[in-house]
Amino acid sequence: MRYGIIADIHSNLKAFEAVLADMESRGTISELWCLGDTVGYGPQPHECIELLRKYNHISVAGNHDWAATGQLDFSHFTTDAADAIRWTAGRMSPKDIDFLSNLPMSLEKVSFTLVHGSPRAPLREYLTSVHLAEQNLEHMKTPFCLIGHSHLPLVITFDEGGAASFSDLKPGVPVELGQGHLILNPGSVGQPRDNDPRASYAIYDSESAMFQNFRVQYDIRATQGKMAKAGLPERLITRLSYGA
Numbered sequence: 001m002r003y004g005i006i007a008d009i010h011s012n013l014k015a016f017e018a019v020l021a022d023m024e025s026r027g028t029i030s031e032l033w034c035l036g037d038t039v040g041y042g043p044q045p046h047e048c049i050e051l052l053r054k055y056n057h058i059s060v061a062g063n064h065d066w067a068a069t070g071q072l073d074f075s076h077f078t079t080d081a082a083d084a085i086r087w088t089a090g091r092m093s094p095k096d097i098d099f100l101s102n103l104p105m106s107l108e109k110v111s112f113t114l115v116h117g118s119p120r121a122p123l124r125e126y127l128t129s130v131h132l133a134e135q136n137l138e139h140m141k142t143p144f145c146l147i148g149h150s151h152l153p154l155v156i157t158f159d160e161g162g163a164a165s166f167s168d169l170k171p172g173v174p175v176e177l178g179q180g181h182l183i184l185n186p187g188s189v190g191q192p193r194d195n196d197p198r199a200s201y202a203i204y205d206s207e208s209a210m211f212q213n214f215r216v217q218y219d220i221r222a223t224q225g226k227m228a229k230a231g232l233p234e235r236l237i238t239r240l241s242y243g244a
């Protein structure tokens with residue numbers, strides 16, 4: 001079976017559509033695994049939720065999803081992110097809100113745990129250091145964990161003593177899932193932050209036990225035009241050009 005791993009779509013429908021088209025061009029996908037933050041930042045929250053729901057999928061909640069539904073305090077968000085959340089909240093249907101509100105904070109699927117941020121604090125924690133990764137190891141109930149949140153495509157490996165090391169998840173280079181624990185981030189569909197503006201996602205093939213990242217070009221200007229029209233913050237518009 002092949003699974004499409006997506007995270008941090010962030011209301012960027014153009015990026016999401018491009019990712020789905022690229023994924024489908026590579027063969028049949030049994031299920032989408034979505035790691036949260038379908039909304040926030042971008043111009044098409046309703047459309048992104050609707051498109052996700054058309055697919056056979058499972059999804060966990062992200063901090064922006066729950067900020068937009070009023071379930072999570074976003075007073076610590078940046079001004080731009082908070083402005084986008086308030087805008088998003090006014091653009092969703094009651095069905096959208098119901099969908100996001102009912103997403104679980106974590107999900108277990110075969111040997112994977114799906115969370116947005118980290119196994120220890122699914123909605124809050126950014127796994128950005130070796131130290132934090134090592135602290136999270138004891139919170140992993142499955143060998144593998146899939147995360148989003150930082151928008152950085154990466155793989156965290158652990159040695160037998162539990163020491164973590166980080167490496168970039170490089171597009172087109174498969175990662176073999178072996179015996180040890182692994183934490184994988186497929187990167188962000190709708191707001192990449194690794195200085196590569198292309199949309200990011202991954203495919204997990206359960207037969208070969210391979211996890212592979214892909215980058216996809218999409219019509220960034222179309223998304224930016226919609227954001228400008230919606231009056232979303234300028235910095236959120238320009239950062240899409242740089243993937244930063």
Ligand code: ZN
Nearest residue numbers: 008037064149
């Ligand atoms: Zn995010």
